[in-house]
Amino acid sequence: MADKETSLQKIQRLTSNQHNIRNVATSAHIHHGKTAFTDNLLAAAGMMANKNAGDLEEGMSTWLHKDEQERLMTVDAANVSMGHEYEGKEYLINLIDTPGHIDFGGNVTRAMRAIDGTFVLICAVEGIMPQTETVLKQALRERVKPVLFINKVDRLIKELKVTPQQMQERFAKVIADFNNLILQIAEPELADKWRVSVADGSVAFGSARENWALSVPFMKKRNISFGDIIKMYELEEEKRKEWVWKNAPLHEVVLDMAVKHLPNPLEAQKYRIGRIWRGDSDSKMGQDLLTCNKNGELAFVVTRIVIDPRSGKEVCAGRLYSGTMKTGMEIYCNNNKKKSRVQQVLVYNGVKPEQLDEVPAGNVLAISGVNVEVGETITLTEQTPFEELKHIFQPVITKSIEVTKPQDLPKLIEVLRKVGKEDPSVKIEINEETGENLLSGMGELHLEIIEGRIKTEKGLEVKMGNPIIVYRETISKASGEVESRTGNGHNIFFLEMMPIEDNVYEAIESGSIPEGRLKKKPEDIWKKLSDLGISNEEARAYRDIYKGNVFQDQTRGLVLLSEVIESIIDGWRLVVDNGPLAKEPLMKTKFILHDAKLHVDHMHRGPAQIYPAIRLGMFDAMNKGGAAVLEPIQTHLIEAPLDYMGSVTGLIASKRGVLIDVDQKGIDVFIKAKIPVAEMIGWASDLRSITEGRGVSSLITQEFKQLPRELQENVVRKIRDRKGLAANQ
Ligand SMILES: Nc1nc2c(ncn2[C@@H]2O[C@H](COP(=O)(O)OP(=O)(O)OP(=O)(O)O)[C@@H](O)[C@H]2O)c(=O)[nH]1
Numbered sequence: 075m076a077d078k079e080t081s082l083q084k085i086q087r088l089t090s091n092q093h094n095i096r097n098v099a100t101s102a103h104i105h106h107g108k109t110a111f112t113d114n115l116l117a118a119a120g121m122m123a124n125k126n127a128g129d130l131e132e133g134m135s136t137w138l139h140k141d142e143q144e145r146l147m148t149v150d151a152a153n154v155s156m157g158h159e160y161e162g163k164e165y166l167i168n169l170i171d172t173p174g175h176i177d178f179g180g181n182v183t184r185a186m187r188a189i190d191g192t193f194v195l196i197c198a199v200e201g202i203m204p205q206t207e208t209v210l211k212q213a214l215r216e217r218v219k220p221v222l223f224i225n226k227v228d229r230l231i232k233e234l235k236v237t238p239q240q241m242q243e244r245f246a247k248v249i250a251d252f253n254n255l256i257l258q259i260a261e262p263e264l265a266d267k268w269r270v271s272v273a274d275g276s277v278a279f280g281s282a283r284e285n286w287a288l289s290v291p292f293m294k295k296r297n298i299s300f301g302d303i304i305k306m307y308e309l310e311e312e313k314r315k316e317w318v319w320k321n322a323p324l325h326e327v328v329l330d331m332a333v334k335h336l337p338n339p340l341e342a343q344k345y346r347i348g349r350i351w352r353g354d355s356d357s358k359m360g361q362d363l364l365t366c367n368k369n370g371e372l373a374f375v376v377t378r379i380v381i382d383p384r385s386g387k388e389v390c391a392g393r394l395y396s397g398t399m400k401t402g403m404e405i406y407c408n409n410n411k412k413k414s415r416v417q418q419v420l421v422y423n424g425v426k427p428e429q430l431d432e433v434p435a436g437n438v439l440a441i442s443g444v445n446v447e448v449g450e451t452i453t454l455t456e457q458t459p460f461e462e463l464k465h466i467f468q469p470v471i472t473k474s475i476e477v478t479k480p481q482d483l484p485k486l487i488e489v490l491r492k493v494g495k496e497d498p499s500v501k502i503e504i505n506e507e508t509g510e511n512l513l514s515g516m517g518e519l520h521l522e523i524i525e526g527r528i529k530t531e532k533g534l535e536v537k538m539g540n541p542i543i544v545y546r547e548t549i550s551k552a553s554g555e556v557e558s559r560t561g562n563g564h565n566i567f568f569l570e571m572m573p574i575e576d577n578v579y580e581a582i583e584s585g586s587i588p589e590g591r592l593k594k595k596p597e598d599i600w601k602k603l604s605d606l607g608i609s610n611e612e613a614r615a616y617r618d619i620y621k622g623n624v625f626q627d628q629t630r631g632l633v634l635l636s637e638v639i640e641s642i643i644d645g646w647r648l649v650v651d652n653g654p655l656a657k658e659p660l661m662k663t664k665f666i667l668h669d670a671k672l673h674v675d676h677m678h679r680g681p682a683q684i685y686p687a688i689r690l691g692m693f694d695a696m697n698k699g700g701a702a703v704l705e706p707i708q709t710h711l712i713e714a715p716l717d718y719m720g721s722v723t724g725l726i727a728s729k730r731g732v733l734i735d736v737d738q739k740g741i742d743v744f745i746k747a748k749i750p751v752a753e754m755i756g757w758a759s760d761l762r763s764i765t766e767g768r769g770v771s772s773l774i775t776q777e778f779k780q781l782p783r784e785l786q787e788n789v790v791r792k793i794r795d796r797k798g799l800a801a802n803q
C-alpha cells in the first residue's frame with residue numbers, strides 16, 4: 075500500500091490518529107524568515123520543487139496573491155499540511171504560515187485559535203524585536219505553546235564572521251531573552267513549564283534560506299560541533315548543499331522538535347478549552363471539547379474565510395475541536411443563529427485544499443457551503459459559542475471609498491461585504507443615506523493592499539480618500555446622578571457615568587473578562603472582578619460589556635425593570651457607538667442605572683420612549699463628568715545608524731512625539747518613542763528620507779490617550795464637519 079498511496083490518501087489516513095497530529099504555525103517579527111521556513115518544509119515533503127525552496131525571487135509557494143510576490147512579504151495566513159516520520163511513526167503536521175507585518179497581525183491572532191503550538195522564529199542578527207513580543211502575547215493568550223527557531227545563522231557566519239564560541243554566546247542571549255519574555259507574559263502556571271531549552275531540543279537554529287537546521291540533541295546524535303557549522307561555509311555551494319542534506323536537514327530537525335515538544339490536540343485541548351470556551355465544562359459539550367472527542371458533538375471554529383474570485387465560493391477554514399465534520403451534514407451557526415448544510419469538507423494537501431468525505435476532531439480543515447463570519451462556532455445544535463477572536467490592536471486609520479462610475483455603486487456594496495468577510499481586521503461602514511462608505515484598517519499599508527485587491531482581484535475601479543484618524547470619546551470623572559425623563563413624561567431614569575477602573579479595563583481589553591451581555595450568575599466573571607478589587611455588590615450589577623464600556627444595573631426591587639432592561643441596554647449601546655462630542659465610539663466608561671420610575675402600562679415605555687431618554691441622560695452625564703477625546707498613540711522602536719540620531723529625534727519632536735528611551739548599541743541607536751497616529755501619516759517615507767533609507771521603525775504597542783485639551787475643540791469640529799453633523803446631533 076505504501077508506495078501506491080497518494081499524498082492526499084496519506085493525509086486522510088493521518089487525520090484520524092489524534093495522538094500523531096500537530097497543529098502549528100510560524101510566527102515572528104517581520105521578515106525573520108517564516109515563509110522561507112515553511113517553503114522548505116513543503117519542499118522536503120515533496121510538495122514543491124526542491125530547488126526553489128526559500129528563494130523569494132522564485133516565488134513562495136504559500137503566496138497566493140500577486141501583491142505578496144510584488145512586495146516580497148506575506149499578507150495572508152496560509153494553511154499547509156504535510157506528513158512527517160519520527161522514530162518510526164507517522165505524523166500529520168497542519169501548519170499555518172502567518173504574516174509578520176503588524177498591519178496584518180489580525181491574521182496571527184486568528185491563526186492562533188486554530189493551532190496548539192508555534193515555531194517562533196528569531197533572526198540571529200537582529201535578535202528579539204518588538205513583534206517577537208507581540209506574537210508571543212498572541213500565542214500565550216490562546217495557550218499556544220512556543221518552541222524557538224533561531225534563523226539566519228548563515229549571516230552570523232558570513233557577515234559577522236563569528237567564532238564557535240561567539241555563536242553559542244549569541245544563542246544563549248537570544249534564548250535567555252526569549253525565556254524572560256515568556257516569564258513576563260505567560261500565566262504563572264505555564265511560564266515555567268514552557269521555557270525553552272537548548273539541552274532538551276526545544277530550541278533549534280539554522281538557515282531557512284540555505285535549508286539547514288540543528289539542535290543540540292541532534293548535534294550530539296550526529297556528532298556535529300559548532301566548529302563544523304562554521305567549516306561548512308568553507309565548502310563550495312554544491313558540496314555544502316550535500317553536507318546540509320545529509321547532516322542537518324531543516325525539515326527533520328524542526329519537525330522532530332514539533333513532534334517532541336509541541337502538544338497533540340488531545341493534550342492541548344485539556345488546558346486550552348478553559349481559556350477559549352466559557353461554557354459548562356461538566357456538560358456533554360464541555361467534556362467532548364476537553365477530550366477532543368471525535369464521536370462527540372460537532373464543534374468547529376472558523377478562523378479564516380477565502381472567497382474564490384471566479385466562482386464566488388466561500389471556503390471557511392478553522393479548527394475542529396470536537397466531533398467529525400462530514401460532507402452534507404446539517405449544522406448550526408451559533409452567532410448567526412441559522413442552520414446550514416456543509417457542501418464540502420477540505421484538507422490541505424501541501425498548499426492545495428482538497429476534498430475528503432469526513433475529517434475528525436483535532437484537525438485544521440476547511441468547509442464550504444456555509445455563509446458565516448470569521449469567529450463563528452459551528453455545531454449541530456445550539457451551544458455556547460467560543461470566545462470572540464479579539465485582536466490586540468484596533469483599527470486606527472480610515473479612508474472613504476467611492477466608485478469612479480456611479481453605476482458600479484451596487485457592486486461596491488457587494489465587494490465591501492466580501493472584503494470584510496475575508497479580512498475581519500477591516501471595519502466597514504456603509505452609509506446608504508449619505509453614500510459615504512468608510513474602510514478602517516490597521517495602518518496605511520493595510521488599506522493600500524485592500525484598495526489594490528479591490529481593483530485587481532475584484533475588478534472594481536474605486537477611489538479612496540485621504541486617511542482619517544479614528545478617535546474615541548470618554549468621560550473624565552464621575553458625573554454624579556442625573557435624571558432623565560422620557561418624552562411622554564411617564565418614566566424617569568436616574569443614572570450616572572464615570573471612568574472604568576484601569577485594571578478592569580485592561581482585563582476587558584486583554585479578553586480575560588469577555589465582552590457581551592452577561593449570563594445569569596456569571597460566577598467566573600464575579601470572581602475575576604473580585605480579584606480586581608471590585609465589591610461583590612458592584613460585580614453583581616454588571617449586565618453588559620460593550621466595546622470596552624460597562625453597563626451596571628444597581629436598582630433594587632424594581633418589579634417592572636425586567637420588561638425594559640433590554641431596551642435600556644440597547645439604547646446605551648447606541649450611544650456607546652456614537653458619543654456626544656463627535657459621534658465617535660465611547661471607551662472606558664461605566665454606566666450605572668441607580669433607579670427608575672416606570673409607567674405600569676407597557677404602551678408608554680416602548681423603545682421609542684426609552685432610547686432618547688437614555689441618550690439624553692448619557693449626554694447630560696458625559697457633559698457633567700467632562701467629555702474628552704482619546705486619540706490613538708503608537709509606541710515605536712526606531713533603529714538607525716548613530717549618525718542619524720539627531721535627525722530622528724527631531725522628526726519625532728516635530729510629530730508631537732515623546733522619547734521614552736534611547737539606547738546605543740555599537741554603531742546603531744535604538745530609540746523608543748510614543749507618537750500620535752494623527753501625526754504618523756507618511757511616517758515610513760519620512761523616516762526613510764531623513765535616514766537615507768537606513769532607519770526602520772516597528773510598532774511596539776498602541777493605546778488610546780487623551781488628546782491635549784487645547785487640540786480638542788479643533789479636532790471635534792473637524793470630525794463633525796466631515797460627518798456633516800448639525801449642532802443638535
Ligand atoms: N541570509 C538569510 N536570509 C534569510 C533566511 N531566511 C529568510 N531570509 C531572507 O529574509 C527575507 C524574508 O524572508 P521571508 O521568508 O519572506 O520572511 P517572513 O518572516 O516570511 O516575512 P513576512 O511574512 O513578510 O514577515 C528574504 O529576503 C529571505 O530570503 C536565512 O536563513 N538567511
Ligand SMILES: [Mg+2]
Pocket residue numbers: 108109110147148172173174
Ligand atoms: Mg512570510
